[in-house]
Amino acid sequence: MEGLGIGFTVHNVIRRAAILCPEVEVVWEGNKYNYGEIYRRVISLANSLLSLGIYKGTVIGLVDWNTLPMFELHYAAAMIGAIVYPVNVRLPPDQIAYTIKVANVEWLFYSNDFKALSTLVSKDKTVGLSSDCNAKYCYNDLISNRTTKEPEIEITGRDYFSILFTSGTTGLPKAVRYTHEKFIHGALAIAYQLSMYNTPASLHQGDVIMPLIPFYHIHSWGSFIHAPYLCSKYVLMGRFTPDKALALIETEKVTWINAVPTMMYMIIETAEKMNKINVLRGLKALVGGMPITSGLAKRMHDLGISFSSIYGGTDMLATSISLTPKSYNSVDELLDYIRLTTHPVPFVEVRIVDPVTGKDVNPGQIGEVWIRAPWLPYEYYKDPDKTRESYVGSWFRTGDVGILLNDGGLRILDRLKDVIKSGGEWIPTSILESIISNIPGVDLVAVIGRPHERWGERPIAVIKLKEGYNLTKEQIYDALNKEVNAGRIPKWWVPDDVIFVKEIPLTSTGKIDKKELKKNILS
Numbered sequence: 241m242e243g244l245g246i247g248f249t250v251h252n253v254i255r256r257a258a259i260l261c262p263e264v265e266v267v268w269e270g271n272k273y274n275y276g277e278i279y280r281r282v283i284s285l286a287n288s289l290l291s292l293g294i295y296k297g298t299v300i301g302l303v304d305w306n307t308l309p310m311f312e313l314h315y316a317a318a319m320i321g322a323i324v325y326p327v328n329v330r331l332p333p334d335q336i337a338y339t340i341k342v343a344n345v346e347w348l349f350y351s352n353d354f355k356a357l358s359t360l361v362s363k364d365k366t367v368g369l370s371s372d373c374n375a376k377y378c379y380n381d382l383i384s385n386r387t388t389k390e391p392e393i394e395i396t397g398r399d400y401f402s403i404l405f406t407s408g409t410t411g412l413p414k415a416v417r418y419t420h421e422k423f424i425h426g427a428l429a430i431a432y433q434l435s436m437y438n439t440p441a442s443l444h445q446g447d448v449i450m451p452l453i454p455f456y457h458i459h460s461w462g463s464f465i466h467a468p469y470l471c472s473k474y475v476l477m478g479r480f481t482p483d484k485a486l487a488l489i490e491t492e493k494v495t496w497i498n499a500v501p502t503m504m505y506m507i508i509e510t511a512e513k514m515n516k517i518n519v520l521r522g523l524k525a526l527v528g529g530m531p532i533t534s535g536l537a538k539r540m541h542d543l544g545i546s547f548s549s550i551y552g553g554t555d556m557l558a559t560s561i562s563l564t565p566k567s568y569n570s571v572d573e574l575l576d577y578i579r580l581t582t583h584p585v586p587f588v589e590v591r592i593v594d595p596v597t598g599k600d601v602n603p604g605q606i607g608e609v610w611i612r613a614p615w616l617p618y619e620y621y622k623d624p625d626k627t628r629e630s631y632v633g634s635w636f637r638t639g640d641v642g643i644l645l646n647d648g649g650l651r652i653l654d655r656l657k658d659v660i661k662s663g664g665e666w667i668p669t670s671i672l673e674s675i676i677s678n679i680p681g682v683d684l685v686a687v688i689g690r691p692h693e694r695w696g697e698r699p700i701a702v703i704k705l706k707e708g709y710n711l712t713k714e715q716i717y718d719a720l721n722k723e724v725n726a727g728r729i730p731k732w733w734v735p736d737d738v739i740f741v742k743e744i745p746l747t748s749t750g751k752i753d754k755k756e757l758k759k760n761i762l763s
Contacts, residue, residue, distance in 0.1 A: 300322050440546035445471050606668070
């Protein structure tokens with residue numbers, strides 16, 4: 241039988257690449273495969289999974305970095321209708337165990353870096369991914385199956401492809417499930433925005449793609465779909481380190497990456513130390529996960545790195561990506577627009593809603609961001625209460641605070657749970673954090689609300705300094721007051737206090753954990 245992937249199915253992507261561009265390479269650990277070889281390996285692996293007793297609907301946990309086995313397992317599982325759960329290894333151990341239980345993981349595939357997690361499922365249902373595997377089942381044995389015919393299992397776009405978990409910043413991680421067609425549409429919406437519109441991090445056939453976002457973060461933002469779909473060379477680096485990333489950018493002629501701002505900082509600093517800044521010139525980067533500071537934006541621009549911002553999340557996939565504005569008066573204005581403003585990708589609708597009245601607000605006014613898109617999961621798996629809170633009819637309440645501009649651009653200002661309401665007015669903490677983070681010597685900064693008898697809440701700034709720096713409160717206030725005098729922020733936004741700390745807690749995704757920080761500072 242032919243065409244067993246009916247409609248928008250994940251494995252159709254690798255099958256098409258094997259036909260259209262079989263010679264295009266996938267690079268892993270110094271070895272080079274091509275899409276023709278990868279497709280044959282995926283067929284062998286899919287048949288081996290069936291022989292283990294993994295069938296349509298079986299949930300398999302994948303615990304590894306960005307590796308060739310992770311790439312191939314996504315497609316092999318899709319080919320037989322198994323459901324993949326790429327485990328977020330940055331979660332605390334008790335939360336990892338919780339997610340594996342909620343997801344009903346039956347089989348666990350793990351590399352040696354995560355061997356300790358193999359005890360979370362039955363010993364007879366684990367597969368070692370490392371080349372020196374000594375488990376009962378080893379990946380290299382499964383991939384050596386010589387079967388050349390796809391399994392005859394009918395998979396449609398409406399079958400489930402994956403289960404993902406949020407990072408658990410407001411409690412236990414929440415699960416969402418995506419069908420093949422929902423994930424395909426979400427991934428392709430990114431590709432369409434980047435390839436068909438005027439955006440700095442443009443993505444086209446011929447680009448060499450190296451994802452720095454791990455597979456356990458929304459499947460590397462869909463990069464494993466983008467590369468074969470566009471017939472682009474795909475470079476897998478395993479665990480991220482800035483020196484390894486820089487080396488691969490140079491040797492494999494990488495032109496396009498996805499990354500969080502912290503990764504960009506690390507790569508740039510490494511390139512400067514190694515006197516290899518020219519390696520980064522011409523690189524394109526899709527950057528998201530946390531706000532991009534004006535300092536980082538300027539640094540990337542000065543080094544010849546073209547960047548676009550992306551906004552989205554585990555429970556909504558991609559929502560918006562920055563486009564180049566039609567006009568601007570200076571480079572600084574251009575960079576601020578690109579780092580702060582994103583435009584909805586095709587088929588995404590955005591509303592800004594007053595969380596008190598439930599009514600839409602006008603462009604330029606602050607409110608909660610609600611979105612509607614064809615790929616929304618519409619529920620938190622096994623959590624009806626959270627589902628009712630967040631999915632309202634066809635809309636998803638993001639929990640983010642933002643504004644819509646007259647040109648249709650979206651600016652995210654804060655999390656609804658983090659925004660400070662002082663005297664009945666909102667103070668977006670991200671703007672204050674951006675100002676303070678650009679002060680030389682500031683490593684991390686979080687602005688949080690402290691209860692106030694008269695105003696309800698007032699902001700305070702919590703700052704971790706870089707090693708070797710010794711800033712004072714007066715220097716922080718000087719920078720803030722300059723912004724006040726320039727008319728960029730109102731005087732009453734200025735924090736009531738500045739607190740210097742040795743450490744600031746981070747979430748499993750590397751973001752500042754304000755919930756934990758408030759416990760430490762305000763208790």
